Amino acid sequence: MRKMIRQAGLPVLLVALLGLMIWSTELATLAAGVALFVLGIGRLEEGFRAFSGGALERWLKWSTSGLWRSLLVGVVSTAMVQSSTLVTLLGIAFLSAGLINTLGGVGLVLGANLGTTSGAWLIALAGLKLNMAQLSMPMLAFGVFLARRAEAGWRGGGLALLGIGLLFLGIDLMKTGFSSVDGAFDLARYAIGGWAGVLLFVLVGAVATVIMQSSHATLVLTLAALAAGQVQYDNALALVIGANLGSTATALFAAIGSNNAGRRIAATHLIFNLVTAGAALLLLHPLMAAVEWLADVGGLAPDAHMLKLALFHTLYNLFGLLLVLPWSPLLVRLLERWLPEEGALADSGRLSERPRTRTKYVNDTALLHADTALKVLEQELQHLAQLSRQVVGAALYLPHDLADLTSAELHARVRQPVPLALREDAEALYERHVKGIYADIVDFVSRVDVSLLPEQQQSLFNSTMAARDLVAAVKAAKHLQENLRKQIDSPQPLVREAYSRLREQCGLTLRELSRRAEVAGDAVAQTRELAAQENEEHLFADAFQRDLQQQLRNRELDGWQATSLLNDLHYLLRIRRHLLRAHAGFGRSVPADEAQRLEQAVSQA
Template sequence: MSVNDISSLFSFIGGLGMFLYGMNIMADGMQKTAGSKMSQFLGMLTNNRLMAVLLGALITAIIQSSGATTVMVVGFVSAGVLNLTQAVGVIMGANIGTTITAWIVSMNQLGDAFAVFQPAFFAPLLIGIGAIFMLFGKKQRMKTAGEILVGLGLLFIGLDFMSSSISPYTDAPVFSEAFRLLGSNPLLGMIIGALVTALLQSSSASVGILQTLAMNGVVTTNAAIFITLGQNIGSCVTAMISSIGGSRTAKRAAVIHLTFNVMGAVIFGVISFILFSLHPVLAAHNITSVQISIFHTIFNLTNTALLFPFANQLVKLSGVFVPEDKKEPAVTDEESETMKHLDERIFESPAFAVETAAMEVVHMGQITMENVRRAMDAVLTKNANEVEDVYKTEQTINNMEKMLTEYLVKVNNLSLTERQKLVVNDLFYSINDIERVGDHAENLAEQAEYMVQHNISFSETGESDLHVICETAFNSFKHSINARQKGDMDDVRKVSQYEDEVDTLEEELREKHIERLSAGKCDPSAGVVFLDLISNLERISDHAYNLAGYVKDEM
């Protein structure tokens, strides 16, 4: 092997590295640009399968990876956010969306009219502009745009490096012999395509490499077709690995993806084999990168159109491959629900991961809110049964705080925008405040239990005053959770109003109660309990004010 051969090998490896890295940082930048808007897509996935297909294609076009989209779908299905029927549509759409990368790669072969799309023409300019945006941009949006431009530029330069390093060897017998073998053996071609895609964990990347070889005129039509079909099967590997250790439903989602792609590959493989047998000249003809893009797009569109009406049957078939596990425990408690929702597969999209964390913080807040109401009822009605329920739920709240904190630590290490980092920091503070509200609810329950055990009661005025401050404190906390859930400034303002009212009430009731004690109108032991109750209620409203303040800062 000569020095030139070694240099060409290094150029190919370097080009491949730039191509993969460029694709990665471009996808990362585009994902940041989409931000929280991506999380709204799921809300549109009702039972409209066509909408699910379109959104699956759009999301994949944005994040430049059908594998990542499918992994997220597996996570969402596992978390109960999507059902399997909705997941089928998104998976079908993901296969369509992945064709975008193939068209980007083949731009420089679209003819003289598209000369400006050639990598050598504009890739250096993109990297230069992107670097300026990243280094000198003051706004996060400009820095993110810089990432996208640098990623796109590196992708094209990587393609150029690979193409240049291969071009001197296009006449080498090894290429023609290899693709002749792959073209004459459909099964071998599919296996090679699947293996390369599985190793790279990206069908877009493996199709890009195949197109680079095609640019140099060394790929035959039959070999390209069978390898491309195999690449679509290989793209399922990421989701299959992701589903290991997941719920039965998550495994079924991964099986649906595999079944869908295998069926399409088999149908097209048989048709292609018959066609090439009848027209051997077509089979041996060299294929261009543009023609690979065309076939890749036609295959995914046709496969989706053929199997779209059979989505329910695909769901049923997945149940055959992944039978129900009778030993699998039913999810009944809140902690299990939270663990199920905090699926790390969603980390494939940081925007979704942040949104999921926010939803679970709201969930924790709603459980705490119910516990606060239960504790208040225990105080006002002296119901001992309510007290036991408060203690049980408080343990759940503490466990949820631990789970959410661990999850947020991992989310915080993802590639986040400045706003997403702010939200994650606020969520850290929020779960601490919510847990403290849970502690105050437990304090209220302890006082209720003490009142029952020692037969303590308040005067009619004291009971009335306690009822008023309980309702006001509860409203402040309720609106703080609503503010986090809806992001509504009206809720933030209401929290502030109720918190002021609670502060005023607490001060007034404390003075009035001391006056009753001084006048001998109230039992001293009851007085201590009363003061402790209103102090805990005032602290609940303080934490509610903190929670609303975090939402206000984000807005």
């Protein structure tokens, strides 16, 4: 939906901008300043993430321990990166990946809205009084040079410098543009008084923020226009309210591609801004009086409208924080009730009767950062692993409650007749429950283009290989079912018993894996435990083949039956090898030499 809206509005916006620029060089200068400012915010965000080496992500995780801590992290993070949108999107990504809890996410959003006021103070105090273009020149030069370095730290620092330089240059161009506009025509003549003017400029501020995807850009434009006398003070206050409302659009668009957990962050952002804007409009005159009183106490001049605007912006967000903060625990409970976690996958019932399964965890929002991308990928692998175990079990007509059965109970159950109604088609189950998820995982991995550390690149590769192993296990089960379907009701007891033994051995493997239930975890411990079963598996395979040879010599089986059983033994070993390798999670926090040694042990199954 987000893509469709952008595609529909982009041509209209480009034509309108081109017309305005041709009509007025002053407006072209102003538009270029806005473009450089927005571009600078993007480079600053990218550079900060790379330069910090994941410090921002770790800081956000630290915020989960309590509301006040998450509130502080939201304020400081937004002040550092000068983007409440980035912090909100990070909150959506981290909550959707399960890296922070709902209370921490709510506090993060509330803090981000308060932290965004720092930008207004910086610009009001210095941004429009200094020669920003001159300050930006060395930053741009050093930033471009360092950003081309291969090392993540130097590259991140260069991008951050480049972003700050672009911000300064954009502010200077906006200041120049408004000064030029002042000489051409007076926008202040179009000011509208009363509530009609307030509501109109609230709408203008919101629309401008949605178009530019940055409330900071709208705020800088407002400050520059106010400094140039192009907008009245009262109308500028309404623009600030509109800019805060418009900032919710990015979060709402991001929530479309997120899960319910991530949507709680977007809902919090929307609720905060709607409540704050509504209350501020109702109490606009008392708020303006409070600003005047604080300005008088602080010794500000009566015409210091820029500083008063920054003061109003701070008071506005602080007012909203005081309104919403006491209700945060109730808000968390309501959000978790309105947007509950997706239900866990059931382990019982016919798979063919369930709706077609697709991914539950991977989403576009998670692509914002390496940590969230890898986390949701890990969760989706757990989902695919559970489905793969169930499909393999169904393909071999095994009981649905394998995890609850003892070895003796499993031994007896696989030797009981299987009703026709419970015999499910492996090919149909693969198409219905596995193929779509695997395709979504492959697509998701192909779109992970954030900067990755070497160990993260290895983890991404291992996750891809684990998904491929799970699919390979299901495909091997499909092949095994072809003969099983024909021979499970064979009139020869030895053939039926041989397939019962194959099914029992597969059931034992599935039972152990389902009890662990996780693809990720302590890879070394899991792999060693699973590799310890190799001796038992080899003993089974050797005994099975010796029995077949003996029965073949005794003419109890013919050559066709014996070769079919040997092929199906091979498929069983392939199923087990692929499942063990996927569930062991090779390379996740495992030294390379240890991982290679353990993988060789499992691959010999």
